[in-house]
Amino acid sequence: MELRHLRYFVAVAEEMHFTRAAARLGIGQPPLSQQIQQLERELDAPLFLRLPRGIELTEAGRQFLEDSRAILAATARAAERARHLGHGESGxxxxxxxxxxxxxxxxxxxxxxxxxxxxxxxxxxxxxxxxxxxxxxxxxxxxxxxxxxxxxxxxxxxxxxxVDEPMLVALPAGHAMAKARALTLASLRDEDFVLYPRPIGSGLYDTILAACRQAGYTPRIAQEAPQMASIISLVAAGFGISLVPASMRHVHTEGVRFRPLRGPAPRALxxxxxxxxxxxxxxxxxxxxxxxxxxx
Structure with missing residues (x-):
């Protein structure tokens, strides 16, 4: 039994007429009658009563119509889901x-x-x-x-x-260097730094340390914080300064000033x-x- 047999049967059952069903399916009436007969032989049950003035579904035919519609609908849903998944439109x-x-x-x-x-x-x-x-x-x-x-x-x-963005210096608003238009890494030599813990953010951590060492010193890390927003809050509270990606200036925390770096400076990638x-x-x-x- 194939899905086409179910489609043929449903068409005949809905039209209650072989000629109209054949026209609807786009096939000849004799082949359609043969397919229905073949289906009945496979099921070993009559699906239609052939009457002098038409056809009528048998009890088996009425049940098979209900089941056939359910199968065809499930098949259509399965095909639609597969198409959507195949196109990446669902999932x-x-x-x-x-x-x-x-x-x-x-x-x-x-x-x-x-x-x-x-x-x-x-x-x-x-x-x-x-x-x-x-x-x-x-x-x-x-x-x-x-x-x-x-x-x-x-x-x-x-x-x-x-993304390849510069890093900025984050300073407490009251810091002496907060009024400067730009800073250098060397000018931060004596500052306390607030940074990511290295196990959590090794990329930015190593980038900052390498840049500071190139400027001639190893930064003094006074405080670590596991989130970038936490770093900004600690800077605002006066725990130290930090080097942060330029996009962090979108974090509107009262008490923090962001200043660019002049000369060689690390990048946030x-x-x-x-x-x-x-x-x-x-x-x-x-x-x-x-x-x-x-x-x-």
Whole structure:
């Protein structure tokens, strides 16, 4: 038995006329009658009573009509779901990001572009540090992640640069250098620093330390904070200064001033990492669209 047999039977049952059903199906009436007879032989049950003035469904035919409609409807739904998944228009996508990236407009821009284009896809957002995001990518817990270098993913993955932004000095509003138009790294030699713990944010941590050492000193770390927003709050409270991605100036915290750096200065880099050959079309669409939107 094939699906076409069910479609033929439903057409005849709904038209209650072989000639009209054949015209509806676009086939000849004799082949249609033969197909119905073949179906009845396979079922070993008559589906129609052949009457002098037409046909009528048997009890078996009425039940088979109900079941056939259900099967055809389920088949149509299955085909539709497969098409949507195959085009990446439904399903699930998990997107990871670091806490420092959430303040950059690129992340919001990328997420908005994807949600606008694929509103039927369920998007799960997961925040983590670079180490946890790398692990989630490897295990498939996230499909794509915005994360900071350095990291190592292996040949099955790829990372594309989407953000390259300067870093600013964050100072308490009452700091003596807060009125300066710009600062140098060397001028921060005697300051207390508030930074990410290295195990959580090794990328920015190592970038800052390397830049300070190039300027001739090792920064004195007075306080660590696990979130970029927490760092800004601690700066406002007078615990020290910090070097933060320029996008952090969007965090409106009272008591903090942001100043640019003159001369050699570190950069905050953000990559979009993903599996090269994801089985999910939705994930592949997310990579393509978000890479373009984030870089725009």
């Amino acid at each position: 699930n996508v998990s997107i990871g990001f670091t806490s420092s990236s959430v303040f950059h407009p690129a992340l919001a821009r990328a997420l908005r572009a994807y949600r606008d284009r694929y509103p039927q896809v369920h998007v799960e957002l997961r925040e983590g540090n670079t180490g946890s995001l790398v692990e989630w990518l490897r295990t498939g817990e996230v499909d794509v992640a915005f994360l900071r270098q350095p990291f190592s993913l292996g040949e099955d993955f790829q990372a594309d640069r989407v 953000l990559d979009l990492a993903y599996r090269r050959h994801s089985p999910s079309q939705a994930a592949r669409n997310a990579v393509s669209l978000m890479r373009q939107a984030a870089g725009g």
